Amino acid sequence: MPIASVNDDRFQFYYEDSGVPPGSDDYTTLVLVHGAVYHGAIFRPMFYFAAGHNLRLVTLNFRDNPGSTPYSATELNALKDGDIEAQKGQIREQGLELAAFITWFIQTEGNLPVEPSERGGPLSGGIAVLGWSMGNLPVLSMLAHADELPIETQRLFEQYLRVLLLFDPPYFVLGGPGPRRSRLVGLSGKGPPDEVVKTFTLWVNGYYEHSPAMLLSLAEIDEVQLDAGVSEQWLQDPPHQTPTICRMTAAQQTECTKPSIFSRLLIPLSDMDSAVCDENARRALMDKTIWPHLRLEFICIQLQYEDSGAPIGSAPYVTLVLVHGAIFHGAIFRAMLVKASVYNLRIVTVNLRNYPGSTPYSDNELNALGEGPRGQKSIFRSQGLELASFIESFIRAENIPPVVFSGEGKSVSGGLAMLGWSMGNIPTLSTLAHADELSAETQAVFNQYLRTLILFDPPDFVLGAPDSYTFSPAFLAQEPTDEVAAEFMLWVSSYYSHSPSLLSSLAEADTAQLVAGTATESIKDPPPHHAPSLTRMSTLEVTECADRKVFAPLVMPLGASDREVYDENIRRALFDKTICPHLNVEFIWCDMSPEMFTHSMWYMYKLQAEARLMNGRTINLRRLKGANHFAHWDQPEATLRFLADLL
Template identity: 25%
Template structure:
């Protein structure tokens, strides 16, 4: 992390403040802002290697700390009541509230920092969801109709693209494929489960062909002997970037939201024509995956790509392709390409945004 980069904070409501890292203003004031929303168990610091590269690409990079990742405001019992209730209304209400908070952050940041408005894919904001973070960026798109009018109008001036990097099929409402071994998720001890997850998610998977769309070309469970990402970190350094406690608490609750709610979120985000025509109709949606990412994540994008042609079997009789959606199946890097090869990762992010 550059010594000049420090955690900043922004209050989005009376009770909620988000903390974030910001690579800073770009000389000339003509730049695009990428706002990253991190995944499960890892906080916003995981994107720190991208910061020194941002200005050379006319980019400003902001990495948000999600709720429950200190020092961002923790969830209170009342915040989680919707998930704990086990009702569709409660689970949808939780996702909607998170969507409103994140969208509010984007608008307030844009206003306070006077970032340049969007002109096509230049200027403005590209909202970047990584792994579990993609669930919340999807929710932003799904619940645009829940935003106050002053937030929505300004969001339309800045937000031009939503990118999902290695999103899980479960968060798209898809049942897990039979090939995928779920054992790690049933480990009852949180610390052991986090260690198993850490080993699984930072590995390199020997996928044969990530572009074919053939499930037999993907490796779901067995990773290669290649040294895992982040292997060089001391236990103290790793602790600065992770939270096993949050992994086993609110993040695990998110995983328990029913598939039908995730499916409804995806349907509202990209398969609901009435919503797309009324709310940010020009917003572009992009998906990307890594060449050595877990095969189950690559598979999810191929399944979603099939749904674009005919979404009705998966997303219901009223589902229609409603937004500009494209995919990038990169052949390089694993789930942590931004850590191992930050320059390559940034090039892939730029290419995906500009598809």
């Protein structure tokens, strides 16, 4: 039994360790701190996947849990007696004991320190600490009382500690007023002990279908709106969303729970004066005197969306999820939403992270884009999995119709199509590229609902085209100032008259013919219908659908990402059809877009041929004649009709 003896051997902690990933010299150690009733064994299923993600997982059982030193009656009474100073003292001790365990583990196990990249951000190694549920109490307390640690320990943590992860903490751990007490099922402690614990575990293990509108505006709503939007009853169906404990065997429940903790420790902790937890959280989060560069992550990603709604009185309709490109976010598609029902479509537009209403990226996430292929792959993967999570949540919340297939296996009604416009193809392709990492339940949902992937006028670099820089305008090599962003918006929304002979024989053209036949300048003195889309937008319209602030920190680093990363991403998405083998892929090229988009179509012919040879996905190539990159803005109904015909 692995035991850590800390604080001059006064306390011991039982822990489990997945071990160093074989052959790795740059792994990160992730220390997992459990919540109430469920101890460290609840994390065991993750151990199998640790090495594959270059992680070393360590779980510890906090005091009063199996293998670790129990609390004395005096310590427990300090929590129950209502004396605020005594309660503060107990929370303080939890944090210092956690720090003592981490110190012991570093010194005993020879962990890797954080290795900074050339750009100064953490790249590899080090230790991350995750608090789950009430496990956030000691994690926050460790940070709140960091000034009381010995100088040697502070310096040691400076070398090793890279991030604290707050994973689904209950409201009282943060010191917040939270929901009504009546909603905290079981925490009154009233009733037969076994029944109280059973009710609590069902409640905390449940899945809850909260109001989608409330979830999307969580940051702006008041307590009354919050109260009205949360669900009080856990789901009874479908089977994979029944309470987790109902899907555990009796042996699994025995291995990872200690029910006696409920009345002995959980009730006293939840009954503490809220001022104690409030002070603890504020000291941890607002005072960065110690470890000022330590990163904190509260695990919760939010994506804002707009929904045209289900067509009224419709037969099974198709849901079309539109993912925007650079600077111009989901509002750029609004003109199509009003006509969606005419074509038996339900249109949903999503704002990606860093765009209005959605969760911003942290500085570390943005820095990863500049740290080479490894960081870039991580961001692409995250974008894909976040979009997959959104789509699955939308399917379940809105009960959209599943796809119906003909006898030949072709989709004929219902289901969901995913469209990436321009750089929006990065997350849509990444969703498919990393579909093998989705849970079996999510894969089953995608197989049942996902019918079409539409690549709508993607830039050439998103396809991994090796010579894409040849077709990029010179101003994109400049410092990404606000003026350059404005120039980009005008360039990308202009009309270009490419050689008709090139356009009619693009599949057979060589590189020299492609370069000679593409227009590098937009149409001079254009007729009104070929004036740049941007110049025909009102100031209000530009404000509503564009955000230039993303240009420097996000758009330019994405565009400069390694072409091999893009190449791997699209090949995994289009050449491997293990997940959603029936998925139809449509590539749409707007033939009056800037030259890099003509290069995209030319390069896509090559990828289409490779996909056929490798028995990959079927890819159809479509030309949208007379359209620029903003076809959905300039010609919304014609574009919508074109898309509806494909579906």
